[in-house]
Amino acid sequence: MSVIDTIAIGDRFGAWTVTAKGRRLISGDSRRVCFCRCDCGTDLSMEAYALTSGGTTRCRTCSNRNKANMSHRLTHGGSETRLYRIWMLMRRRCSALTNPDYPNYGGRGISVCSEWNDFAAFREWANGNGYEAHLTIDRRDNNGNYEPGNCRWVGRKAQNRNRRDNIRYQWRGRQMLLSEIAEITGLPYSLIRQRVRRDGWQVERAASTPPGTRWQHEGRYNDIGL
Structure with a gap:
């Protein structure tokens, strides 16, 4: 299953809402793309990875407006933290085909919810749900997605017990x-x-x-x- 197959019409990625899926010529090749509409009404087509990786979360006009009016939000001050590294790894294993963990995550159809494409939103959830420096993120249902209702913070021992290849x-x-x-x-x-x-x-x-x-x-x- 490719990344675009995990995206449904109506899914949101930041300010983008997926309105349709189809094909578009890109550099002479016909590629599958998502047709999206920004909250401001701007329409744009793009490849699925641009959405799932967080490469784009809004149109250029909204991005420029955001930079001008809300610059304090652009610098979340967390890019050097352990929690940020957890967030990046979580998203890469679900969307980056070159990531060595992709076959066990994105390759099985596991994705990160659109809300967590924004690190600030993920950090807010983490701090409100028991995150501590020695804990790791764990999915209650190993076949489920990374989303608030399916995730928790556990010690390494508990996470190892929840591996899907463990024998019970x-x-x-x-x-x-x-x-x-x-x-x-x-x-x-x-x-x-x-x-x-x-x-x-x-x-x-x-x-x-x-x-x-x-x-x-x-x-x-x-x-x-x-």
Whole structure:
């Protein structure tokens, strides 16, 4: 799925509203573009990446007016901050085809909501929703977009647990990671992981057998304690 396929008629990117999608000759090539209307009424067609990357958020007339009348907003004072780097990386992984993380984000149809094309809006949300310097942004639904209702700030440990490639096991009526089971039982994670993934134990047995227990397998006794 290309970037333009993730954009719907009516989507907003800054002051732009997407009114239609079609094709236009650009440097002699027929390319798919979005036809947009600025809040001031100016119509313009542009490639999808210009919108999703934040390369344009309003027409030139509005941009010049904004510079003249609201210059204090143009310098948000955050370009050297960690939060700004998080914001940039979030947008690049969803829209930049050359970004190494694109296949796992934009390539899967994940996008950043139009509201967050403005760093000031993203910063306001972050500061009002628990952002701290040691936390990372995490999507509750790994198949969902970056948007206020689907995002939260968590520690690195919690984010790693929410990776979509993590394997969860049925234990005590819940789907859980082995690391979570280890925390609850007090057994070493490495021991439970070895029992389940290498030795083929059922999770219930692996989580309830004390360390150092000898067990019989194929007629032999093996010491699986650490």
